[in-house]
Amino acid sequence: MAIKVELFTSSLCSRCVQAKAVLRDLIRELGDEQFQLHFIDVVENLDYAVEIGVLTTPALAVNGTLICSSLPGRRKLRGLLLQQIVR
Amino acid sequence: MASEKAKGYSIGEVTARLGISADTLRYYEKISLLPPICRAASGVRVYDGHDLSRVRFIQRAKAMNFTLEEIRQLLEMRENPQHARKDVRELTRRKLKEIESHMQELATLRNELTLLINLCHSSKAGCPIIDGLDSPASK
Numbered sequence: 001m002a003i004k005v006e007l008f009t010s011s012l013c014s015r016c017v018q019a020k021a022v023l024r025d026l027i028r029e030l031g032d033e034q035f036q037l038h039f040i041d042v043v044e045n046l047d048y049a050v051e052i053g054v055l056t057t058p059a060l061a062v063n064g065t066l067i068c069s070s071l072p073g074r075r076k077l078r079g080l081l082l083q084q085i086v087r
Numbered sequence: 088m089a090s091e092k093a094k095g096y097s098i099g100e101v102t103a104r105l106g107i108s109a110d111t112l113r114y115y116e117k118i119s120l121l122p123p124i125c126r127a128a129s130g131v132r133v134y135d136g137h138d139l140s141r142v143r144f145i146q147r148a149k150a151m152n153f154t155l156e157e158i159r160q161l162l163e164m165r166e167n168p169q170h171a172r173k174d175v176r177e178l179t180r181r182k183l184k185e186i187e188s189h190m191q192e193l194a195t196l197r198n199e200l201t202l203l204i205n206l207c208h209s210s211k212a213g214c215p216i217i218d219g220l221d222s223p224a225s226k
Contacts, residue, residue: 012208043203050198056205 003084008049008059010042019058019071024056026078034085095133096123103140120145120159141165153184200215 007023009016019078020039042049042057052059053066060068060077060085071077098109112134117153121141144165148158155174157178164171164179171179 006117013206042206044200046202050195050202055198078135 003034004036004038004063004080005084006038006040006052006061006064008042008052008057008061009056010057013057015071016058022071022074022077023060026074026081029049030078030081030085035081093133094129096139098132098134101134101142105139106147107142107146113143115142118155120155120162151182153182157182200220209215 005017005023005027007016009020021045034087042054051059052064053069054061055069058071059066060071060080063082065071066079067080068077072080096104101107101112102109112121112132116124119144121138124134124138125134141162142160145158148161153161160175160178161182164175
């Protein structure tokens, strides 16, 4: 079953644009078929973002659980995604 | 608060400390939410630390919309928890659950407002929330 990856972003968040690009790239590298990637705008999905525990953007959740409240560097992010595959 | 216990306070000092009116204090005494307050030789009321503590409890309970009757029972529990009546213990448990639920709601609201403030800070072009409110789509 594909791993659900949700990146919480907002439209005027400068770090979010970069985070989207890095995440797309990493998922392509690790295998698209292993992941379901969603970009969630926090303002349009405020209740859901708060429920997950998002306090700032960009934030990353995997299978409905917040794993990063601020995105780490590419290498660490790759490691986090790999851990999800191994589980 | 330890220093309050030994001291006596006039009604004016109590109203200033607790942000409560003198009329309300006298009313609480009239309906026995407060025990009869000690009087000085001149007849003026002298409140002690125990009275202040009781009034603070009443204020907190009122802020949670507890009824005066519920507050009366909780004060009974407060005075002697180990010997409280069964129905009073039950009321205390129910009120505790209400408060926990209320705290959960407040935590959710706090998190929502924290997220909104952080979104404003992270936007170079200004606050996305306010901008969103001003946009034609939101009207």
